[in-house]
Amino acid sequence: MLVYYCIPIATVALSLSSETDKLALLALKVKLKNGVPDSLPSWNESLHFCEWQSVICGRRHMRVSVLHLENQILGGTLGPSLGNLTFLRVLNLTNINLHGEIPRQIGRLKRLQVLVINKNKLQGNIPIEQLHKYRGTIPTWFGSMKKLTELNLATNNLVGTIPSSLGNISSLQYLRLAYNHLQGTIPYSLGRLSNLKTLNLDSNNLSGKIPPSLYNLSNIQVFDIGGNKLSGSLPSNMHLAFPNLKKFYIGSNQISGTFPSSISNLTELVDFEICLNAFNGPIPLTLGRLNKLEWFNIGDNNNLGRGETSDLNFLSSLTNCTQLSYLFLYRNNFGGELPDLIGNLSIHLSYLGIFNNPIHGVIPDRIGQLISLTYLNLGNNFLEGTIPNSIGNLKNLGSLNLQSNKFNGSIPASIGNLTMLSQLYMAGNKLEGSIPISIRNCTRLQELSIADNKLSGDIPNQTFSYLEGLITLFMSSNSLTGTIPSEFSSLKHLSVLYLHSNKLSGEIPKELGACLSLTELYLERNFFHGSIPLFLASSLKSLESLSLSSNNLSSIIPRELENLTFLNTLDLSFNSLYGEVPTGGVFSNVSAIFLNGNKNLCGGIPQLKLPPCFELPSKKHYKKHLKKKLIFISVIGAGLISFIAFIIVKFLTRKSKRSPYSPSLQNGNLRVTYGELHEATNGFSSSNLVGIGSFGSVYKGSLLHFERPIVVKVLNLQTRGAAKSFMAECKALANMKHRNLVKVLTCCSSVDYNGEDFKAIVFEFMSNGSLEKWLYDSEASGNHNLSFTQRVDIAIDVAHALDYLHNDTEQTVVHCDVKPSNVLLDDDFVAHLGDFGLARLIHGGIGHSSNDQVSSSTVIKGTIGYVPPEYGAGGPVSPEGDIYSYGILLLEMLTGKRPTNNMFYENLCLHKFCKMKISEDILDIVDSCLLIPFAEDQTRVVENNTKQCLMMFAEIGVACSEEFPSQRMLIKDVIVKLLAIKQKLSC
Structure with missing residues (x-):
């Protein structure tokens, strides 16, 4: 009997298609295994290919939909057969040591949604490392990948324009092209990406107007085009264009027009930033609808407000924004007075900056209700009246700036309650009375400026001995009397001291000689008398500027001042100085010294045109003393002089050997x-x-x-x-x-x-040794671990050191070897940066090495793991190189892992490791000993607060250690952010 088997045509087609996938995988295996015989052992005829390791098929068509080969020992190349897996949705080839080029056939994968190919050695025209670090232009064929949901090319070195073909990826939800060098206009076609949730084009060189088509992206949640050269204006119907908008950043562009009042209807809005543009006009009174708003920055060279009394009325609506944490209104044209209801702003408000506006009136007493403030800047306005005592309620303040206003009355004693304060600026007002002794409670002060006021009375004793951390102290142009307190000897870190233009008297105290860090000392226009003290030359070796003019000093000029190597300005004018003017050191530069108004000086360099010193000044006791010395010398006799000279010569000769x-x-x-x-x-x-x-x-x-x-x-x-x-x-x-x-x-x-x-x-x-010891040598550190708070303090200390080296020295100093072993800890665990054996002095500003310190491309400046990429490529040393090393140091303190750890190889490094994890669970990467607070206190508030601080710390480390120097964080911004973390930890 003849039997016929009837096979459906669809089944035949399915079988043939499946065979295509199997053959594609086998061909791919040949390329992937790279001669390694045991690679992919399950990929053989004994199993159906859908059962092979790392292969997942769809149930309906039995076609390969997922191929995940990550973290395997392969090491070959990718063959063109990969393009035949046309049902592929997810392709993960992470860390399998691939090399060569990615085949263009990958463009056939129309259903592909996720492509992960980082940690390999691929090259060519397709981005590598999860589409990162690609150099060149964006390929136009990305537009053929119709199923792609995320395209992240941020923080690369991309040039050229944004291809309009990207508008064809209809499934795209996340497009990130920030921090590149892209130019030209934003393609109109991007407005077709109807599923787009995130558009990030920040920090490029894009120009032209914002295409109107972008306002068709109704699903957009994050809209970031800041840091470009874009122009034009915003639409009046923002709420209709972006009904789901959460974050809106267009700062640092050239966008103009009136403030977009329709944002009041964006009820999901969290962050709003339009700073550094050209907006004008009033702010609507309806912002209170934004009950999720946290960040509101409309400052910095806009022209908002009209200089009228009603300009700040919108603050009343902001009191309904109960999550508001950052409010920046600075450098605008806001007039009027600060309303009393400012005290009703969010209890979460941490940063409030309303400086550089024509605001007048008084500071409302209710400002003391903003107890979460860590930063308050009301400087450079026209505020008047007294500073309210309630300011003392802001116990979390780290920086308070009230300078350049018209405040009168006394400095409130309640300032002493601000024990977290590190910066206090009150200069340029009309403040009266004495300096409150309570200021000694602000033991963390580093910068204090109360100059240009009407303060009087003596500088209080038993005050400045508590402020040992002071670095700059400005008390000039007041009416202070009495002497300089001897307790100034406690100011070991003081670098700048301005006491000029007061009514201070007495002799210049020898205790100032203990201020070994002084670089600028201004004591002119006072009533000091006596001689110029020798300690100025013997102790204050770092002095760069010294002014003692317009006092009552009467003495010779100490020749020892010649030895102050770094002294570049010396003003001794209008005193009663006499005798010979030295000629060495600063005295050799006629433009650096000021001696007029001293009638009995002689000698010096010819340019001074002083009379020659034929005899000493006519001081009777001085001439009498000289006469006695001459008689004594003549009596000694030539033989004795010769003998002494012989002994001295023999001693010096023997000593020199x-x-x-x-x-x-x-x-x-x-x-x-x-x-x-x-x-x-x-x-x-x-x-x-x-x-x-x-x-x-x-x-x-x-x-x-x-x-x-x-x-x-x-x-x-x-x-x-x-x-x-x-x-x-x-x-x-x-x-x-x-x-x-x-x-x-x-x-x-x-x-x-x-x-x-x-x-x-x-x-x-340094009694507590190096940071390296505390991070890795538990035996040497007595099995005691550094807490996160201690690590933050150490990070702040090192940042201050780098800020000083890079910004506060005559020649910029680049350390070139920032690492844990070069960070030393004293008795109080204060960090000190050491080992300047590789340091470079920079002339001509940042980025330019001096002639004698030009870096060589054949020498790596620093320690492996901490050396910035540009040094390895032969680039010159720069402050940005130190910032990179510092960033690695922060990540090392956070993770407890050296940058040379065995887990970091090929394309994975400490920076990339942390960068990947920031957006995930930060607790997965932190040093295990930092997790103790979570074990000891499981309260959600403590856990969330600490976790958020850890994440902020990681973000700073990552931002500092970016590959390209121009993208690294400025050290002054680092300090501000670290202080914010420290403040948050203390809450």
């Missing part, structure tokens, strides 16, 4: 010889060894006439570059004094007992 002159770094008075250092370290004994670095060894020791322990860095001069490192470190540290830099006591350049060259630098001992 053993211990030639050791130049001090000008930071202190300590002078040491090789023999003293040998004795101090028990002959450089191994029992005194505390570490070994690239160019030498570090020993702990103690000097006979120095009360504190020291450490001695002995250079191994046989190591290539050690001598250069010694000179670089001496040069870099010579003029630097900062509370967060390791204190250099002196240096020694001599010969040892074997007659060999010897070079060493002597530092103040």
Whole structure:
């Protein structure tokens, strides 16, 4: 009997299509396995291909829909057969060591929704590393991937224009092209992406007008086109165009027109930023409908407001925005008075900036109700009246700026309640009375400015000894009387002191000599008398500007002032000085010294046109003293003089063979010889060894006439570059004094007992050792871990050090080796940045190396893992390079993982690892010991607060360690954000 089997045509077609997928996978295997015999063992004829490892098929068509080969040992290439898997929706090829080019046939995958190909070595015209770090233009064929839901090309080096073909990806929900170099206009076709939720074109060079088609994106939630050169205006029906909008950023463009009042109807709006544009006109009174609003920034060179009394009426509506945390209205044209209802703004309000406006009237007493404020800036307005006592209720304030207004009355004693304050600016007002003693409670103050007021009375005693962290102090142009308190000796970190234009009297106190970090000292236009003190030259080695003019000083000019290497401005005019003017140092530059108004000076450089010094000034006691000395010398006799001269010459000759002159770094008075250092370290004994670095060894020791322990860095001069490192470190540290830099006591350049060259630098001992020890050596740190708060404090300290090096020195200093082993901790766990052996001095501003420090492309400046990418490519050293290393340092403190950890290989590094995890669960990557608060206190408030701070910390580290220098965070912004974290942790 003949039997016929009837097979449906559809079944035949399905079988043939399935066969296509199987053959495509087998061909792909040949390319992927790269000669490794055991790769993909299940991919054979014994199993249906839908049962093969890493393959998932759709139930209906039995076609490959998911292919996930991530984290396998493969290492081959991708073959063109991949394009035959036409039902593929998800393709994940993460970390399988692929190389070569991605085949263009991938463009056939019309159903593809997710493409992940990061952590490989792919190249060519398709973006790599999850479509990151691609250099070139955006391929036009992306438009053929109709099922793609997310395209993220942000933070690359992309150039050219945005291809209009992207408008064909109808399924696209997330388009991120921020932080590139794209130019041209925004394609009109993007308005066809009806499913788009996020559009991020921030920080490019885009120009032209915003295409009207974008206002068809009704599903948009995040609209970010800030940081470009876009022009035009906003539509009047924003709420109809973007009904689901949550975040709207168009700052730093050239967009004009009136304020878009229709945003009041965007009830989902969380962030709104239009700063640095050209908007004008009033703000609507309907903003109170935005009950989810958190960030509202309309400041910085707009022209909002009309300078009228009603300009700030909109603040009443903002009181309904109960989630508002950041409110920036600065640099506009808002007139009127601050309404009393300002105290009804959100209890979550942390930042309030309304400076540089023509606002008048008084500060409402109810401002004291904004108890969450960490930053309050009302400076440069026309505010008047007294500063309300209620300001003392803002106990979380870290920065308070009321300068350049018209305030009168006294500084309220309640200022002493602001114990978190680090910056207080009240200069340029009409404040009266004395300086309140309660200000001593603000023990965290670093910057205090109360200059240009009408303050009177003595500078209060027992006040400034509590403010040991002060870095800048401005009290000039007041009517302060009395003497400078001796307790100023406690201000070890003080860099700038302005006391000029007051009524201070007495002698310049020797206690100022303890302010070793002083770079600017202005005492002119007071009533100081006596002589110019020698401590100015012997102790204040970092002085750059010194003004003692218009006082009653009467003495010779100390010749020792010649030795102040960094002194570039010296004003001694209008005193009663006499005698010979020195000619060295600052005195050799006629444009740097001011001596007029002193009648009895002589000598000096010819340009001063002073009379020659034929005899000393006509001071009877001085001439009498000189006469006695001349008689004494004549009586001694030539033989005795010759004998003394012979002894001196023999002594100096013998000493020079053993211990030639050791130049001090000008930071202190300590002078040491090789023999003293040998004795101090028990002959450089191994029992005194505390570490070994690239160019030498570090020993702990103690000097006979120095009360504190020291450490001695002995250079191994046989190591290539050690001598250069010694000179670089001496040069870099010579003029630097900062509370967060390791204190250099002196240096020694001599010969040892074997007659060999010897070079060493002597530092103040840091009892708690290095940050590296506390992060990784539990035995050395006594099994005690650094808390997150301590790590934030350390990060702030190092940031202050870098800010000083990069911005506050005469020549910009680039450290070139920021890492945990170079961060040292004192008794109080205050961090100090050390080891300047690789430091560079920059001339001509940021980014330009000095001629003697031009970097070489053959030398890596720094330590592997911390070296910025541009250095490895031969780029010059720059402050941005230090920021990169600092960012890695932050991420290392956060994760407890070195950047050279074995988990980081190929294209994965600490920066990318953290960047991927920020948007996921941050607790997955943090150092395990930082999770203790979650174990001990499970309350949601503590957990969420700490978790948010960890995330903010990670974001700063990632922002600092971006690949391209121009994209890295500014160090001053780092400090502000870290202080915000610290403030949040203390809540």
